[in-house]
Every structure is written in C-alpha cells, then in structure tokens.
Amino acid sequence: MAETKKKAKGLLSRAEGVLDVAQGTLNNLPNITLYGTSLVEIDNFRSLLDFSEGSVRVNTTDGIVRLDGIALHLAYMTDESIAVKGSIKNLSFE
Amino acid sequence: MKLKVIDFLFGACKIKATGTFLERIINIATQKGIFLRSITTSGEKSITFTVSRRGAEMLLNEPLCEGIEIEIVEKSGLPYIFSARKGRRVALFAPLLIMVFLFLSTQIIWxxxxxxxxxxxxxxxxxxxxxxxxxxxxxxxxxxxxxxxxxxxxxxxxxxxxxxxxxxxxxxxxxxxRDMAPPLYDENEFYNVYSTRDAVITKITATNGVAKVKVGDTVLKGQLLIEGTMPEDGESIKYIHATGEVLGSVWEEKTVIIPKKKEIRTPNGEKVEHLSIKFKNFLVKLYINSSISYPDYDIIENNRIIVPFGPLFTKKEYIAVDVTYEENNIPLMQKAYESEFYASLTDKGYSINYKESLINDKGDSVHLTMRALCEEPVATERRMNLGENYSGTDN
The missing domain is CATH 3.10.20 (Ubiquitin-like (UB roll))
Incomplete structure (x- = not known):
C-alpha cells in the first residue's frame, strides 16, 4: 500500500516535471511560505495537531510541520490554508 | 482592513473555547466551512478566536466537540448595534421626524x-x-x-x-x-354742477361757469346750480367744465328705537356641549341628542384646527340662561345717541346751526328722532351729453 502511494507520488512528480508546472500542484503537497520570521502560510495542510504560544504543529500530506517561536498565534485558518504569526524561531519537519 | 470592514458591516463575534484538546474544535469548525481568524491561546485550556455572525450561530447551535465549552466574549458590527437598539428605533427616528416637521412648519406661511x-x-x-x-x-x-x-x-x-x-x-x-393727484380736466369734456340735496343755498362760488342760483334760493335735488356754458361773440356758446363751491342748509335726521326694558341674561349653570368634526363639506356629529331641554340659552361656538389643513373640530356650548328685564334709563340713552349723531355730522365737516330731538312713545319702546340743520356741500359735477365729436362751440 505504502509502496503504491510512493509510486503514485513519483509518477505525479514526474508528470509535473514533464508538464512544467509548480511542484506539488498535482500531488497536493503542502506549500509552505515563510515571510521573514513573523508569518508562515501553509497551504494544503490536513489538520492542526497542536497549538500553543510556544509551538504549532500542523499535519500535512508530506508529514508534520512544526513551528517553534514566541507569542505564536493563528492569523487565520481555512480548510485549505493556515497562517501562523509571531516570532518564529524554528521550522522543522517531524 | 478589508476583513475589518466586512466584520463591521456583517457582524463578528469573538468566541472563547474552554476545554481539552482545543485543536479539535479549530479543525472541525474549519471543515464545516467556518472561517476562523485571530486565533490566540488564553491560558492552557482556552483559546479565543473571531468568527462571522453566522459562524458563531453555527458554533453555538450545534456543539461540535464534547467537553469544550463555547461562549461569546464580544459582539461587534452593525447588526448587533441595530439589534441592541431594536426597541428604540422610534426614539432614533422620532427626533428626525420632528425636526423634518418643524422645518416644514417654518417654511409655511401661517x-x-x-x-x-x-x-x-x-x-x-x-x-x-x-x-x-x-x-x-x-x-x-x-x-x-x-x-x-x-x-x-x-x-x-x-x-x-x-x-x-x-x-x-x-x-x-x-x-x-399714493396721494392721488386731482383729476386733470379734459378740455373735450363739459360739465354742469347740480344739487345733491334739497337745500337752501347759503354760499355759491362759481370758479368756472355761470351760477344759476343765488344765496337764499331753495333748490331741489338734481337742480342745475352752475352751468358749464359761456356766451361768446353774441350768439355762439362755448361749453366748458363748470366748477365751484356750493354750500346749502340741509336738515340731517336720524331715528333710533330705544326699548323701555332691556333683557338681562344670567347663566344658571346648566350647559350642554355638542362636539362635531368638519372636514370640507362633511360634518360628523359626535353627539346623539341634538335637542336642548331649556327654553333660553346662549350659544358659544369654538372652532379648532386639529391638524394643519385637516379637519375642523367644533365645540358648541348651549349655556342655559335666566332671562330678566330691567328698565332702561331713557334720558341717559337719548344723550348718548344724540352726541353720537352730532359727532358723526361734525366728523364729515358739516357745521351744525340748529339741533332738535323729538321723542315719540310707542308703548314698549321710544322712537327718538334727532334733527340738525347743517351747512354742507350740496354740489356735484355731471358730464354734459353733447355727442362724441362735439368741438365745444355752438353757433
């Protein structure tokens, strides 16, 4: 099952290359945009896992994105994108 | 900024969620299509966020997560402002209406x-x-x-x-x-002067024309006093505009009836009111019995406009009176009438040469006849009818 998924991902990734479109367009990969150290926008996320002033964990199709910082809060959240504001110190994948 | 404007126009709520695993409610609300913004933690077990009015209603009406309490912390926006003042809409608009009414009232001539x-x-x-x-x-x-x-x-x-x-x-x-100037004499119009009253001539001054009467003559009403003709070259006659001052001695007379008793009407306290509303030609009576039970009464009518240009409210008061009679002071009344009569003559510019009063008893009343021999103007000009194309000279 996992192998099939991996194969499908690989195929989609290759198709993106052939079609010359942005990466993640076809296989729904998370799109993370960092504006300096104060704002992060994550598109194509799955759910919010953990939320506190010190850290935010967001589940995406490509794994869990973890943000560490000070006075973090969510500027907005829709079913497609989430924006985290505050003083971001670290962005990592788990 | 755009979001703030939308929130103000359509209303927004700040909501506080308290419980464990608060991320659940954020995820579920988002999946339901509720747009969350300004999500902040307030303590370990509570978060606050802002949602639209509709989103707040959805969150409150359908509890999305067990064990999480939701409460509205703050409401903002126009819909909430109006709903808070729902009962006071009249108070909001009444001053405006009054101001409009007052403004219009001052624009109308009363x-x-x-x-x-x-x-x-x-x-x-x-x-x-x-x-x-x-x-x-x-x-x-x-x-x-x-x-x-x-x-x-x-x-x-x-x-x-x-x-x-x-x-x-x-x-x-x-x-x-305007102080009107005396009319200009038209040279093509010819006038005679005639008597206005039966009189004895006391003064005659013909400034233009020929005097036909002399002082001491008795003249009748309509008699020629000054003729507008002038003899010219023996046989021919020139017609002119006759003018002059003619005073005559004339009897002025006036008779008044003085009742021997005067009626005194004293209200006895009884009163009946008849109210009615009149609008144009329609009269609506607000009373049933229109008959008055007492024989003597005075009527006082009051009309009041209820609304400008609207119906007329009429109140008729039938005040019952007791009628008594009292003797009139005839000599006193006679004096009053006489002084009034003679004053009216002098006001006209007549000079009074002789006065007399006659009293005739007629039973219930006295007929007072006042006479005065006055010297007054008795002349009037009247146009001669000589034809339209007449030049003014007869041969």
Whole structure:
C-alpha cells in the first residue's frame, strides 16, 4: 500500500516535471511560505495537531510541520490554508 | 482592513473555547466551512478566536466537540448595534421626524399681516396677494418677493410702495398709499354742477361757469346750480367744465328705537356641549341628542384646527340662561345717541346751526328722532351729453 502511494507520488512528480508546472500542484503537497520570521502560510495542510504560544504543529500530506517561536498565534485558518504569526524561531519537519 | 470592514458591516463575534484538546474544535469548525481568524491561546485550556455572525450561530447551535465549552466574549458590527437598539428605533427616528416637521412648519406661511392699513386697503392687498400665491398655507420658498411687489404696484396705482417681508411663519406686508393727484380736466369734456340735496343755498362760488342760483334760493335735488356754458361773440356758446363751491342748509335726521326694558341674561349653570368634526363639506356629529331641554340659552361656538389643513373640530356650548328685564334709563340713552349723531355730522365737516330731538312713545319702546340743520356741500359735477365729436362751440 505504502509502496503504491510512493509510486503514485513519483509518477505525479514526474508528470509535473514533464508538464512544467509548480511542484506539488498535482500531488497536493503542502506549500509552505515563510515571510521573514513573523508569518508562515501553509497551504494544503490536513489538520492542526497542536497549538500553543510556544509551538504549532500542523499535519500535512508530506508529514508534520512544526513551528517553534514566541507569542505564536493563528492569523487565520481555512480548510485549505493556515497562517501562523509571531516570532518564529524554528521550522522543522517531524 | 478589508476583513475589518466586512466584520463591521456583517457582524463578528469573538468566541472563547474552554476545554481539552482545543485543536479539535479549530479543525472541525474549519471543515464545516467556518472561517476562523485571530486565533490566540488564553491560558492552557482556552483559546479565543473571531468568527462571522453566522459562524458563531453555527458554533453555538450545534456543539461540535464534547467537553469544550463555547461562549461569546464580544459582539461587534452593525447588526448587533441595530439589534441592541431594536426597541428604540422610534426614539432614533422620532427626533428626525420632528425636526423634518418643524422645518416644514417654518417654511409655511401661517399668517399674513398688513401693517397700518384700513379695512379697505387690507382687503385689497390681501386679495392681490392671494392672486400671487401669498396666502395662509403657502410655502415661503415659492414666493418671489420682487415679483409680488412689482405685480401689485403695476396693478394698483393707488399704492406707491409695497414690500412683503417673510419673517418666521408670517408674511408682513408694508405699504405706502399714493396721494392721488386731482383729476386733470379734459378740455373735450363739459360739465354742469347740480344739487345733491334739497337745500337752501347759503354760499355759491362759481370758479368756472355761470351760477344759476343765488344765496337764499331753495333748490331741489338734481337742480342745475352752475352751468358749464359761456356766451361768446353774441350768439355762439362755448361749453366748458363748470366748477365751484356750493354750500346749502340741509336738515340731517336720524331715528333710533330705544326699548323701555332691556333683557338681562344670567347663566344658571346648566350647559350642554355638542362636539362635531368638519372636514370640507362633511360634518360628523359626535353627539346623539341634538335637542336642548331649556327654553333660553346662549350659544358659544369654538372652532379648532386639529391638524394643519385637516379637519375642523367644533365645540358648541348651549349655556342655559335666566332671562330678566330691567328698565332702561331713557334720558341717559337719548344723550348718548344724540352726541353720537352730532359727532358723526361734525366728523364729515358739516357745521351744525340748529339741533332738535323729538321723542315719540310707542308703548314698549321710544322712537327718538334727532334733527340738525347743517351747512354742507350740496354740489356735484355731471358730464354734459353733447355727442362724441362735439368741438365745444355752438353757433
């Protein structure tokens, strides 16, 4: 099952290359945009896992994105994108 | 900024969620299509966020997560402002309506006042003003004061100057009458002077024409006094405009009836009121029994306008009176009538040479006849009818 998924991902990734479109367009990969150290926008996320002033964990199709910082809060959240504001110190994948 | 404007127009709520695993409610609300913003933690077990009015209703009506309590912390936006003042809408609009009503009231003329006018002048000016739209109930902004002034002065040569001042709800009319010059004699018109009364001539001065009577003559009404003809070259006659002053001795007479008893009507306290509303030609009686039970009564009628230009509220009071009679003081009344009569003659410029009064008893009343022998003008000019193309000279 996992192998099939991996194969499908690989195929989609290759198709993106052939079609010359942005990466993640076809296989729904998370799109993370960092504006300096104060704002992060994550598109194509799955759910919010953990939320506190010190850290935010967001589940995406490509794994869990973890943000560490000070006075973090969510500027907005829709079913497609989430924006985290505050003083971001670290962005990592788990 | 755009979001703030939308929140203000459509309303937004700040919501506090308290419980464990608060991320659940954020995820579920998002999946339900509720747009969350400004999500902040407030303590370990609570978060606050802002949602639209509709989103808040969804969150409150359908609890999305067990064990999480949701409460509205703050409501903002126009819908909440209006709903908070729902019961006070009248209070909000009433002052506005009153202001509009007051403004319109001040724009209407309620009173037209002609200053320093005799009754005839007032009637004339009011009629002219009415024709030009200056009347009770007219809007002030429809009145062109210069046009009104010019039109009235053109149409009425007897007025020298006029102006309509619009002050508050009144139209104040100031005017100055023209001192009319004596009419010019038309050389092509010929006049005789005739007597206006049966009289004994006391003075005759013919300034133009030939006097036909002399002092001491008795003349009848309509008799020729000064003839507008002048003999010219023996046989031919020249017609002229005869003028002159002619005074005559004339008896002026007036008879008044003085009742011997006067009626005294004393209200005895009984009163019946009949109320009715009149609108144009329709009369609505607000009473059932229209008959009055007592024989003698006085009627006092009061009319009151309820609404401007609306129906007329009429109150008729039938006040019962006890009628008694009292003897009149005849000599005192006679004196009063006499002084009034003689004063009226002197006011006309007549000189009184002799006075007398006759009293005739007629049972219930006395007939007082007052007579005065006066010296007064008795002449009037009358145009001669000589034909249209007459040149003024007869051969």
């Amino acid at each position: 009173h037209v006042n002609v200053i320093d006018a005799t009754r005839e002048e007032e009637e004339l000016i009011l009629a002219e003003l009415k024709k030009l739209g200056v009347k009770k109930g007219a809007f002030k902004f429809t009145i062109d004061q210069s046009h009104v002034k010019n039109r009235i002065l053109i149409d009425n040569p007897s007025l020298m100057w006029l102006w309509v001042d619009l002050k508050g709800a009144s139209a104040i009319v100031k005017f100055a009458p």
